Amino acid sequence: MNLLEIANLHVSVGDRPILRGIDLEVPSGEMHVIMGPNGSGKSTLVQTLAGSEAYTVQQGQVRFAGENLLGLKPEERAHRGLFLAFQYPVEIPGLGNALFLRTIVNAVRKTRGLPEWDALDFLSRSRAELEQMGMKPELLERAVNQGFSGGEKKRNEILQLRLLEPRLALLDETDSGLDIDALRTVAQGIESMRDAHRSFLLVTHYQRLLDHLRPDRIHVLANGQIVQSGDADLARMLEKRGYDWLLQEQRA
C-alpha cells in the first residue's frame, strides 16, 4: 500500500513556478531518495508536504495514508505522523530544548491517544536517545538549536524523529555538515527506525549516507520535475557522472 501519493503537483513561490508536475508514490516501509542539482526544488517539495505557507500549491493532489494531505494544517499533518527534518533547523531563543521536546512529544502522543510522558518518562527516554545520537547531555538544557553547531542541529532533528516516531519521515539534507563519525551515528539513528510501517523520503546530494542505508528507490529532480527514477545503482552513477548527462538526455 502507498503511504504517500503525489500526483501532478505544481507549486510556486509568489508568481514563480518551482515544481512543475511531480508524480511520486512511496509505499509503506520503503525508503525513497530525492537527488538533484541545487535549486531544483527538493526542499520546496518536502516543505510543501509539511504544509509551509511560504509555498503555494497551484495544481495536483497529495494523499497521505489515503487522506487529502493538502487540506490539513501543518500541525494536523504532524499529528497524523508526518515529520520533516529541516535542512536549516530553526533557533528559538530562550526556550529550553528539554521543555520543547517534551511539549512536542506530548502534543503528538495526545492526538494519537497515547499516555503523555511525565518529566521522569521524558528524562529516561530522552537520555537514552541522546546517547544513541552521540549528543552531549547539556544540549537538552540549552535553548532550542541556539548556538548549536551545524552537526548538533542535524542530530537534534534526528533526536526529534526518534522521539516522535512518525509514519513518514522527510529528511532534507540531514547528512550535510556532518563529520564522518556523525554521519555514521545519524545513519544508524535513521536505519534503526526503519520498519514495515514507516516510510522515508530522503533528500541528499551524496552517496555516502546511502551507503549506510540501502534505499529502495532513487528519484532525480531537475527543474521542478522528476526526470529519472531507479534503484540504488542510480545514486552511484550520479556520484560518478554528475547530472549533466541526465539533463542532456532529457533535452535530446
Place this chain on the structure above:
Amino acid sequence: MSTESQNLESLIQRNYTAGFVTDIEQETFPPGLDETMIQRLSAIKQEPDFMKEWRLAAFRGWQRMKEPHWSIARYDPIDYQGFSYYSSPKSRSSVGSLEDIDPKLLETYEKLGIPLHERAALAGVAVDAVFDSVSVATTFRETLAKAGVVFCPISEAIRNYPELVRAYLGSVVPPGDNFFAALNSAVFTDGSFVYVPKGVRCPLELSTYFRINAAKTGQFERTLIIADEGATVSYLEGCTAPMRDENQLHAAVVELVALKDAEIRYATVQNWYPGNERGEGGIYNFVTKRGECRGDRSHISWVQVETGSAITWKYPSCVLRGDDSVGEFYSIAVARNYQQADTGTKMIHLGRRTRSTILSKGISAGHGHNAYRGLVRMGSTAQTAHNYTQCDSLLIGSAARADTFPVIEVENASARAEHEATTSKISADQLFYCRQRGLTEEEATGLIVNGFCRDVLLKLPLEFAVEAQKLLSVTLEGAVG
C-alpha cells in the same frame, strides 16, 4: 504572508477570566475630591491627627501640580472629581477574623484562585486581601506574629504602630514626588504594611491581592515594607478587576526600606482588566514604586509580570544608598489590543561599589505599544559602581510597537554602565517549525514567548512562576483564525 499575520492577530484575543463582578452591598462615598472628603476618610479610618494633616498637606500640594504627559500613553483628560474615593463592603467585620467574613467575599477570592481559609491556602504564603478600599482579611497572622513579623493592613498599622509609620511613610516616596504619588498620599485607602525585625528571616512568603470591584471607584493603595538590619522578606502582589466599559483609576504607591544587610524581594503579577479589543474600558495604572537600600550590603529586587491595564505607567526603582548595596529589576510587560505600557526602572547609585541589574522583556501584540523607560544614574559618590541593563522587545503582528528610552548619567569616572537592547519578531519560520512538530499556532506562540521571557520567569518564586507562565499563555492565546 498575510494569512500568517491575520492568524497572529486573532491569537491575541483572549478571555479575561477575572472579569466578573461581586454583587455585594457597599458603602461608597459620592464622587468628588476635596478636603472635606479627605477628613471624612481619615475619620472613618480612625486615624491619628498626624495622618490627617499629612493627607491634607499632600492634597494641597497636589492641587498645585499638573498631570504628567511625557509617557507614550495617550488618553483623554481624567476627571478626578468623577471618581469615588472610598468604597467598602458593608458587611465587613473586624479584619482578621475569617470566621465572620462575608461568604460572598470568600467566594470572590476563591474564584480568583486565592483561598483565604488557612487550611486551603497556598502553603507557605500569607495573604492580605484588599477589596476596593479596604483590607478584608489577612491570613497566617499568628505564625507571623510568633516570628515578630508585622503584616497587616496599613490602616491598622497607622493605628497600632504609629511610630513606625511616622518614621518611614513618605521617606522613600515623599508626598510631593510626583502628581500621582501626591494624589495617593492624600486619598490612599488601604494596602499592606510589613515590618520584619532585626535578623529575622520572614518564615512565609507575604502576598497582597488587590481587587477592584465597585464601578467608578479609584483604588489608591499604599504599601510600606521595612526590613530591619539583617532581615529578609519576599513579597508578592496580584491584581484583578471586573470588565467595565469605563476606565478605572488605580494610583498606588509602594515604598520599600532595606536597612543594613537586609533583603527585600518584591514581585508583582499585574492582571488588571486591560480593556476590550477595541480599546474601550480597562484600568489606568499609574504607580510609583521605589525601594531604598538604606544600609550597607542591603539588597532590593523587583520582579514584575505586567499583562493587564489599559495604561501602565510604572517604574519600580532602587535608590542604592548603602555601600555595596544591590538593586535588581526584572520585568515582563505585555501590551496587546490597544494596551499602552510605559514601564521601566531607575537605578540611582549613591553608595560605593553598588551594583544593579536590569532585565526587561517587552511583548507587543495587536495594536499594543510597549515602551521601556530607564534611568541609570551613577552619582559622584558611587565609586566603582556597576550597572548592567538588557532590554529585549518581541513584536507579534505588524501593528505592534516597541520603544526603548534608556538614559545613563555618570558622575563618577570609576563607575560603569553597560546597556544592551534587542528587538525581535516571532518569525514565520519559528512558528512553522513548532507547528511541524505538532503544536498549534497558539501553543507555538505561547512556547516561543515563554522562551523569550525565561530569564525573568526564573526570578519569580516557583509557585508564582507557574502562575505567570499560565497567565502569559492565556494572555496571548485565544481563538485561532
